[in-house]
Each structure stands twice: as structure tokens, then as C-alpha cells.
Amino acid sequence: MSDSGFTFDGRLLKRGEEGYEEARVGRVFNARRPDRYPAAVLLAESDDDLVNAVRWAREEGLQVSVRSGGHSWAAWGVRDETLLVDLGLLKDMTYDEETGIITTRTAVRGALDLAPFLQERGRSFPGGHCESVGIGGFVLQGGQGWNSRSLGWACESLVAIDVVTADGELVRADAEQNSDLWWAARGAGPGFPGLVARFHLQTYPLPPVMVQDTWTFRVEDTAPVLAWLHDVLPGLDRTVEPVLAATRLPDVPLHPGVERPTGTVLLVHTTCMGDSLEQVQQRLTPFASCPAGLEELGHVRSQTSIPEENAAQAAQNPEGHRYAVDCTWSDASAEQLAPVLEELWRELPTQHSFSIWYGWAPTRALPDMAFSVEANVYLATYLIYTDPAEDEQMRDLVHSRTARLAALDGRGVYLGDTDFTRRTDRFLSEENYARLEEIRAVRDPEGRFVHYLVGDASQLNVHS
Numbered sequence: 001m002s003d004s005g006f007t008f009d010g011r012l013l014k015r016g017e018e019g020y021e022e023a024r025v026g027r028v029f030n031a032r033r034p035d036r037y038p039a040a041v042l043l044a045e046s047d048d049d050l051v052n053a054v055r056w057a058r059e060e061g062l063q064v065s066v067r068s069g070g071h072s073w074a075a076w077g078v079r080d081e082t083l084l085v086d087l088g089l090l091k092d093m094t095y096d097e098e099t100g101i102i103t104t105r106t107a108v109r110g111a112l113d114l115a116p117f118l119q120e121r122g123r124s125f126p127g128g129h130c131e132s133v134g135i136g137g138f139v140l141q142g143g144q145g146w147n148s149r150s151l152g153w154a155c156e157s158l159v160a161i162d163v164v165t166a167d168g169e170l171v172r173a174d175a176e177q178n179s180d181l182w183w184a185a186r187g188a189g190p191g192f193p194g195l196v197a198r199f200h201l202q203t204y205p206l207p208p209v210m211v212q213d214t215w216t217f218r219v220e221d222t223a224p225v226l227a228w229l230h231d232v233l234p235g236l237d238r239t240v241e242p243v244l245a246a247t248r249l250p251d252v253p254l255h256p257g258v259e260r261p262t263g264t265v266l267l268v269h270t271t272c273m274g275d276s277l278e279q280v281q282q283r284l285t286p287f288a289s290c291p292a293g294l295e296e297l298g299h300v301r302s303q304t305s306i307p308e309e310n311a312a313q314a315a316q317n318p319e320g321h322r323y324a325v326d327c328t329w330s331d332a333s334a335e336q337l338a339p340v341l342e343e344l345w346r347e348l349p350t351q352h353s354f355s356i357w358y359g360w361a362p363t364r365a366l367p368d369m370a371f372s373v374e375a376n377v378y379l380a381t382y383l384i385y386t387d388p389a390e391d392e393q394m395r396d397l398v399h400s401r402t403a404r405l406a407a408l409d410g411r412g413v414y415l416g417d418t419d420f421t422r423r424t425d426r427f428l429s430e431e432n433y434a435r436l437e438e439i440r441a442v443r444d445p446e447g448r449f450v451h452y453l454v455g456d457a458s459q460l461n462v463h464s
Contacts, residue, residue, distance in 0.1 A: 006056045010045035010089060024078060027070035027088055029132065032322040032391055034075045038065065038084040045089050047162075047170060050197050055168035057083040058448060065450045066195055068106040069134020073325045074419040076137075076190040076453050085195060087136065093117055100203045101159055106136025106196050110145065111310040123203040124306075126151045130317055131310035139199060141189035141415035142371040144378070146306055147273055149360065150238040151204060155186035155371055160200040166444040170197060180439045187371025187428065188436055189415040191452045193444040207239075207273035210305055211280045213287045215268040216253050216298040218261055219246065222342035224294050225266055226334035226357065233359040233376070237283040242270045244357040246345035249316065253298035264345050265297065271309060316354055317382070324383040324394040326402035327417035328425065329360075329375035332409040337379075340408065344381065344401045349394070352384035370436055372429040373412035379405055380417045399423040412463055420454040426463035433461045 013020045015037055023041040025033045039062055042053050057064045060083070067077035067086045077084055090105040091113060100123065108114050110127025114135060118124055126145035128138050135154075138145070143154020151157070160174035163181055173181035184192055217225050229244060236242065245267045252265055270287050274280040290296055330337065337357075345355055358378040366372060381402060383394045399422045412426035428436065440451075454460050 006052045006059075008042060008044075008049050008052060010043040010049050012040055012042050014040045023086065024084070025075070027067065027086065028075045028078065029069075029071045029319065030073055030075060030323045031320055031386075032324070032388070034078045036075075036078045036080045038079060038082045041084045041086055043086050043089055047197055050085065050164045050195055051168055051170055053083060053085045054164050054166065054195060054448065058168065058446075063450050064195065064448055066136075068136025069109060069132070069138070071130070071133045072137055072190070073323055073417065074421055074453055079450050079453065082450060095121060095123075095203075097121075102201050102203050104135065104199050104201065106139075106199060107134045109133060110135050110138060111306065115306055118203055119206060122206050124206040125157065125201060125203050126154050129310070129313050131314050132319075135199065136196060137189065138416070139201070140185060140187075140192055140196070142187050144414065144416065146271075146309075147207070147239065147241070149241055150273075153186075153366075153371055155369060156367060157202040158182070158186055158199060159202050161185050161196050162198040162200075163194040163196050165194055166446065166448040174200075181443065183368065184370050184436055184439050186369035187432070189427075189452075190450075191436065191440070193440045193449050195449070208275060209277050209280050210271060210273045210303065210309075211277070211284060211301065212304040212309065213268075213270045213272075213284050213301040214253050214299070215287070215290060215296050217266040217268070217294070217296055219264045219266055219342060219345055221266065221294060222345065223334070223338040224291065225268065226338050226341070228291050228294065229268065229357070229359060230334040230377075232286040233361050236286065236359070236361070237272070238363070239274055239280075240270060240272045240283050242268070242287075242359040244268050246341075246348060246355045247316065248348055248351045248353065250351075253300040255296075255298050258297050260297070264348050266345070271304065277303070316352065318352055318384070321352065321384045321386055322388070322391065322394070324391070324398045325381065325417050325419065326398045326423060327378065327380035327413050328402055328406040329373060329411040329413065330377050330379055330405065330409055331375045331411060332405075336408045337377075337405070340401075340404050341379070344405075347397075349383060349397070350385045353382060354384075355379075355381040370428060370432050372432040373414075373427055375411040378414065380414075382417075395419075395422055420452060420460065422455060424454060424456065424459040424462060426461050428461060430461075
């Protein structure tokens with residue numbers, strides 16, 4: 001393998017060279033690192049690097065894979081015998097005060113980089129709930145972030161992209177030019193047929209007030225708690241974000257004198273943003289008290305902020321751990337979900353493992369973009385552990401239990417919490433998936449960019 005006359009500002013590390021292994025998996029968040037080996041890894045430092053990477057890969061007969069933040073649970077970017085383009089060194093951002101549009105690299109982290117940059121300017125963006133997630137994969141796969149029930153999916157705020165095509169050309173894609181790529185960039189995730197150099201994202205005024213409301217319940221109260229949430233969900237203001245989390249972490253809100261039960265407890269954790277404390281408190285009225293007959297273990301309400309909420313999420317998602325994750329969108333009733341969720345939640349295997357019910361309740365048709373699967377509630381489970389010997393046990397557990405939930409009026413999955421090497425489901429509508437494949441065939445007929453990482457390709461985007 002030669003450099004074919006190409007030069008790079010960043011380091012090109014070929015398999016077997018010093019530094020290759022760190023470049024291969026050093027930025028993979030999931031400590032369950034993949035047994036897959038790219039032919040080379042490019043630590044890109046410029047737009048020229050991105051263009052030359054695609055052209056060099058073509059000369060060498062290699063496919064191209066991409067890593068932005070390194071947070072995909074299955075490590076999608078780490079593929080055998082490819083050129084892995086790592087974007088971690090590219091993090092520049094610029095902001096246009098007249099339009100409110102931020103131009104940013106894809107390895108920028110939503111909470112640690114983007115949010116502080118925007119906060120200084122009184123602006124916000126619906127970034128991810130986990131603070132170290134890069135916005136590249138987050139936006140490309142849809143982007144379910146802070147205040148997304150109100151502002152919409154993060155990809156809906158994608159005004160344009162600068163993208164290197166399979167021909168090795170850097171082009172702009174938006175509603176007026178290369179609109180097929182712009183359409184695909186809003187939801188295709190790791191199946192996007194291009195290498196994104198920059199996002200151009202619409203930002204929004206930063207709400208001055210954010211409040212969190214948290215109730216703690218016993219796991220045996222799963223059925224009445226779910227019934228309560230399903231009852232209030234349709235009437236909630238779109239700025240209210242209700243999450244029911246099953247957790248084994250010790251530090252949970254408790255009334256004075258109440259001891260924490262052993263094992264799993266339930267947290268109804270609701271956040272809301274608005275223009276004033278009075279406005280937000282009014283929107284949270286449905287959570288001012290719990291239904292009669294439902295006895296809580298604790299209840300707290302206080303003002304909060306996105307950095308505080310992200311820090312709490314980081315405590316639940318520790319670095320240096322192994323993760324097995326799966327999800328499903330569901331239109332099932334509380335009565336259908338309760339027994340299956342309670343069984344799953346009782347058997348969470350480690351202190352950091354957790355599972356969520358996220359009330360989404362879409363009320364509008366999605367715009368014309370690749371992203372196209374959502375439902376009333378989002379169910380996701382994160383098994384978090386340290387022992388490599390438990391890999392298969394944990395993966396079997398999370399995927400089998402999620403499959404049971406999906407059988408209860410499941411509608412598909414969100415790409416951000418999937419591992420198609422073990423369980424597949426629909427992530428785009430059939431029409432949109434067919435359209436995406438047509439775009440890939442036209443834009444990348446030689447398959448220069450890797451396709452989705454999947455165990456059984458015949459089951460990709462198949463909903464049973």
C-alpha cells in the first residue's frame with residue numbers, strides 16, 4: 001500500500017505501524033472494542049485531508065469509513081480493510097449573528113463544545129443528552145436532544161452541509177443544490193454516501209429558565225406509574241420532556257427517613273424550558289402531585305441547566321465501561337408495556353445499567369427528509385459493565401428483552417441506540433429507505449463509502 005502521491009496534513013497510520021492501535025479504537029467510547037481492523041486510519045486535520053482521503057482510498061481500492069465522536073455503540077466507523085477517516089482533530093466553529101446559523105465540524109461535542117460556545121451568544125441547539133457525544137453521528141441519524149419535543153429533531157435544523165462526495169469533490173448540499181445529499185444527511189446516519197466536512201445548523205434563543213422535577217417510586221409500581229404517564233403525555237406542552245428511568249444508582253431523591261429499596265427504583269424525571277419560572281411551573285402542573293394511591297419514595301423540583309443535566313447523565317454513562325444497548329419505538333399501551341418493562345427493569349444486572357421510557361407523542365408530520373420513524377414512546381436499555389467475559393450474556397439479554405418490547409406494537413428503532421450486528425429493525429420508512437438506496441446508487445455507484453454495519457444484510461430495515 002502506497003500513498004499514491006497524496007500528501008496529508010494529518011497522520012496516516014497503516015496497520016502495523018506505531019500508533020495504529022490507538023488511532024483504531026482510542027476514541028471509541030464503548031470499552032467493548034470491535035475486533036475489526038481498517039487498512040489505515042487518517043487523523044484528518046484539514047479539508048484537503050478529507051478530499052485526498054477519498055481520492056487515495058479510490059486509488060488503493062479501499063472503502064471509506066468515518067468517525068466523528070466515537071460514540072456509536074457498535075463502533076460503526078471501525079470496519080475491516082477500509083480507510084477510517086477520524087475527524088477528532090477538527091473542531092472549529094463559526095457563528096453568523098445575522099442568521100443565527102453556526103458552522104461547525106462534526107467531531108464537536110454537543111454539550112462540552114457546542115453548547116458553551118452558543119450559550120455565550122445567548123443561543124442554543126437541541127444537542128444530545130450525553131455530554132461527550134459528537135454532533136456528526138448525532139445529527140446524521142436524526143438527533144434526539146434537549147428540547148427536541150419542541151424544536152424538532154436536530155437534523156431538522158440542518159440548513160446545509162459541506163460534504164466530500166465519492167468522486168473526491170467538496171461540495172455544498174442544501175435545499176437548492178445537491179438537495180439529494182441534504183435530504184439523505186437528515187436521517188441516513190452511518191449509511192450516508194459522503195464524508196461530511198461541516199454542518200451549517202440553525203440555532204435558537206437560549207431559554208432563560210429550565211426546571212427539573214423528579215419523583216422516585218418502587219419498581220413494583222411500574223404499572224400505575226406507566227398508566228399515569230401515558231395518561232398525561234398527550235396533554236403536555238411540547239417544552240416538557242418526560243422520562244421514566246429505571247436505575248440502580250444509589251443517589252436518588254428520597255423523603256426524610258425513607259430508605260432506598262435494594263435493586264432497581266424508578267425515577268420520573270421531567271425537564272422543561274421556558275421564558276419565566278412562572279411559565280415553566282405552569283407547564284409542569286401535571287407533575288405537581290402523583291395520582292391517589294401511588295406512594296412515592298421522594299420528590300424534588302428545582303431550577304436546573306443543561307450542563308447540570310448533562311453532568312447527571314454522564315454519571316449514569318461512565319467512561320471506560322462496556323455497553324450493550326438496544327431500543328424500540330412503541331405505540332403500545334401502558335397496560336401492554338408494564339409487565340415486560342417491570343421484568344426487564346427488575347433484572348438490570350449492574351449498578352450503572354439503566355433503562356428508559358421517553359414520552360415523545362409526535363403531533364405533526366415530519367418534513368421531507370430521510371428520518372422517518374418515530375412513535376408515541378421511546379424505549380431504550382443500556383447494560384453497562386466491565387467484565388469482557390459477560391459480553392455475550394449482556395448482549396443476549398438486552399436484544400432479547402428489547403425484541404419482546406418491539407413485539408408489542410413496536411414501530412422501529414432510532415439509529416443512535418442500535419447494534420445491527422445482533423438485532424435489526426426498521427429505522428426508515430420503506431419509501432425513504434428505497435429513496436436512500438437510489439441516492440447511494442447514483443452518488444456512490446462503486447460503494448466507496450461503507451454501508452450499514454449489519455449481521456444479516458437481508459434483514460436491514462426490515463420490520464417484523
